[in-house]
Amino acid sequence: MNAIKVAGSVGSGATSAVEVVAESLERIAARNEELNVFVHLDPEGALAAAARVDERVAAGERLPLAGVPVALKDNLCVRGQPTTAGSRILAGWRPPYDATVVARLAVAGAVALGKANMDEFAMGSSTETSAYGPTRNPLDPTRVPGGSSGGSAAAVAAGMAPIALGSDTGGSIRQPAALCGLVGVKPTYGLVSRYGLIAFASSLDQIGPFAATVAEAALVLEVIAGHDPLDTTSLAEPAPELSTHLDDGVAGRRVGLCRELVEGADPEVVAAVARAAEALARAGATIEEVSIPELKLGLSAYYLIAPAEASSNLARYDGVRYGLRVEGPDVEAMNVATRTVGFGDEVKRRVMLGTYALSAGYYDAYYGQALKVRTRMIEAFARAYARVDTLLGATAPSVAFALGAKTQDPLAMYLSDVFTIPTNLAGEAALSVPFGTGEAGLPIGVQLLGPARSEAGLLAAARVLEAEEGR
Amino acid sequence: MAGLSREEVAKVARLARIALDDAELERFTDQLAQVLEHAADLEALDLAGVAPTAHPHGLANVLRDDEVRESLPRAEVLAQAPDVAEERFAVPRIIGEAP
Numbered sequence: 001m002n003a004i005k006v007a008g009s010v011g012s013g014a015t016s017a018v019e020v021v022a023e024s025l026e027r028i029a030a031r032n033e034e035l036n037v038f039v040h041l042d043p044e045g046a047l048a049a050a051a052r053v054d055e056r057v058a059a060g061e062r063l064p065l066a067g068v069p070v071a072l073k074d075n076l077c078v079r080g081q082p083t084t085a086g087s088r089i090l091a092g093w094r095p096p097y098d099a100t101v102v103a104r105l106a107v108a109g110a111v112a113l114g115k116a117n118m119d120e121f122a123m124g125s126s127t128e129t130s131a132y133g134p135t136r137n138p139l140d141p142t143r144v145p146g147g148s149s150g151g152s153a154a155a156v157a158a159g160m161a162p163i164a165l166g167s168d169t170g171g172s173i174r175q176p177a178a179l180c181g182l183v184g185v186k187p188t189y190g191l192v193s194r195y196g197l198i199a200f201a202s203s204l205d206q207i208g209p210f211a212a213t214v215a216e217a218a219l220v221l222e223v224i225a226g227h228d229p230l231d232t233t234s235l236a237e238p239a240p241e242l243s244t245h246l247d248d249g250v251a252g253r254r255v256g257l258c259r260e261l262v263e264g265a266d267p268e269v270v271a272a273v274a275r276a277a278e279a280l281a282r283a284g285a286t287i288e289e290v291s292i293p294e295l296k297l298g299l300s301a302y303y304l305i306a307p308a309e310a311s312s313n314l315a316r317y318d319g320v321r322y323g324l325r326v327e328g329p330d331v332e333a334m335n336v337a338t339r340t341v342g343f344g345d346e347v348k349r350r351v352m353l354g355t356y357a358l359s360a361g362y363y364d365a366y367y368g369q370a371l372k373v374r375t376r377m378i379e380a381f382a383r384a385y386a387r388v389d390t391l392l393g394a395t396a397p398s399v400a401f402a403l404g405a406k407t408q409d410p411l412a413m414y415l416s417d418v419f420t421i422p423t424n425l426a427g428e429a430a431l432s433v434p435f436g437t438g439e440a441g442l443p444i445g446v447q448l449l450g451p452a453r454s455e456a457g458l459l460a461a462a463r464v465l466e467a468e469e470g471r
Numbered sequence: 472m473a474g475l476s477r478e479e480v481a482k483v484a485r486l487a488r489i490a491l492d493d494a495e496l497e498r499f500t501d502q503l504a505q506v507l508e509h510a511a512d513l514e515a516l517d518l519a520g521v522a523p524t525a526h527p528h529g530l531a532n533v534l535r536d537d538e539v540r541e542s543l544p545r546a547e548v549l550a551q552a553p554d555v556a557e558e559r560f561a562v563p564r565i566i567g568e569a570p
Contacts, residue, residue: 093551094551096543096544096547096548096551097543189527189528190527190528203525203526203527229533229535232530232532232533233526233528233530235528296512297512297513297516299509300509300510300512300513301513303506303509303510304510304513311487318488319553320552320553320560320562321548321551321552321560322551322552322553323551323553324553325553325554327563328563329563330563330564330565331562331563331564331565332488333563334562334563335488336488336489336490337490339487339488339489340489340490343489348484348487348489348491348499349499349502349503351487351489352480352483352484352487352489352499352503353503353506353507355483355486355487356475356479356480356483356503356507359483359486365514366507366510366513368523369513369514369516369518370510370513371523371524371525372516372518372521372522372523372524373513373516373518374523374524375521375522375523375524376518376521378524378527410502410505410506411502411505411506411509414506425527426527427526427527427528428527452527
């Protein structure tokens with residue numbers, strides 16, 4: 001199921017949106033129990049929404065995503081539909097409003113199937129911290145799909161939906177895209193509205209698309225991007241034109257093969273990145289080896305900044321206005337009981353880490369120092385982008401790993417994000433595109449990075465790599 | 472930074488309104504100490520004179536005209552609350568009874 005073909009077929013009346021959505025629901029029914037992709041499904045609502053799309057098409061409306069089924073990460077608010085962010089503390093909560101991206105997809109004719117599983121509050125790299133059980137990788141169910149947007153990635157990889165939305169705070173779109181053999185885009189900070197995205201680390205979070213192909217991902221990004229007055233960090237500019245630039249190629253493009261973005265990766269991943277560089281060179285790019293030592297500080301800075309912001313953002317889960325309440329004799333006891341029962345271990349770890357990094361006596365040494373590293377990283381990227389247009393590296397250090405392999409060792413899990421984190425700290429753009437396979441035939445993702453607003457160029461370069469692979 | 476102590480973790484948990492039993496305290500202390508140890512590479516850097524960045528594009532207040540607009544439907548919002556009284560969020564007693 002290709003989103004562009006579906007939209008063309010439904011838009012021309014050759015197929016109905018109801019038929020398309022019914023097929024998606026059948027595929028979900030066949031494998032959801034095994035893979036635990038969707039934590040909430042609304043088959044009747046989806047079919048009713050599809051029927052309304054068919055009516056709009058019949059009335060002559062031209063819809064860029066007519067009848068295209070979409071999986072939504074469960075941290076995106078949908079009015080009246082359960083939205084848990086993978087946490088027990090939000091079990092049963094039904095938001096009273098739609099996220100801006102959800103509303104924009106609906107206007108474009110897409111049909112939301114339900115809510116995809118995720119690491120609790122997006123804190124994780126394997127979808128194993130979800131309170132609703134882990135998601136399995138459709139390509140090998142003994143392995144993780146990556147995370148935190150693992151349910152979104154698995155939905156597309158399993159053919160349940162042609163497109164999905166995720167959120168990327170330190171790699172949570174790009175890493176699962178790599179592990180599931182998909183294209184995943186982390187847009188420039190502010191390009192896509194965060195209104196209605198349940199906050200993890202607000203200065204890093206950004207919503208973006210998953211799809212099997214570059215063209216589909218570009219189309220979805222065009223639909224969801226653009227200024228939104230409901231998000232104060234939204235860039236005051238319209239959505240960029242992406243689809244019209246897909247075939248721009250890379251002739252004359254300066255691509256930097258970045259040492260720090262492959263160092264420590266498995267040999268098969270390093271080899272895939274090298275082959276990607278050769279493919280781009282054959283297409284007319286000039287390849288230059290670059291080194292940006294500051295990137296190696298990203299992981300440490302991120303695991304202070306993101307928990308610090310999370311400790312503040314998650315203070316709102318106090319058992320008062322929504323979600324879980326566990327009663328206690330007074331307000332503080334109620335707050336403690338609610339959070340102790342409602343949060344899982346990874347969320348507790350990060351909230352405590354963030355509280356510590358922000359506490360008196362440690363603020364300067366940890367949080368303050370991390371913010372200065374962030375400045376150095378932004379400056380280092382800027383120097384690199386004065387020499388090259390695009391950076392090339394690995395998305396993740398390995399192919400999909402086995403379930404349970406890293407759950408007892410948080411630091412090992414955090415290292416899954418080592419190549420993706422710097423882009424979030426800088427607020428810039430990056431994507432992962434499948435390129436080759438490794439161990440057991442599992443997909444490898446290569447990462448393309450660029451400065452803010454470089455999405456069109458990154459997608460065009462990804463298209464070159466995709467074509468090289470015969471897609 | 473010297474190793475993280477159990478007392479420090481217990482204090483942070485109290486501040487974060489999270490209760491830990493002894494086994495959890497032990498485990499979380501070890502795990503958090505590992506992460507902080509990894510962050511020691513930052514402490515060693517001389518970053519005097521570098522300005523901190525809290526946000527990629529900087530943050531500015533965004534203001535709109537002060538006009539009445541539709542807001543979230545009250546009944547729908549309150550329907551999600553654990554406890555409601557007189558169209559307000561209700562919480563356990565905050566102030567003790569008079570002696």
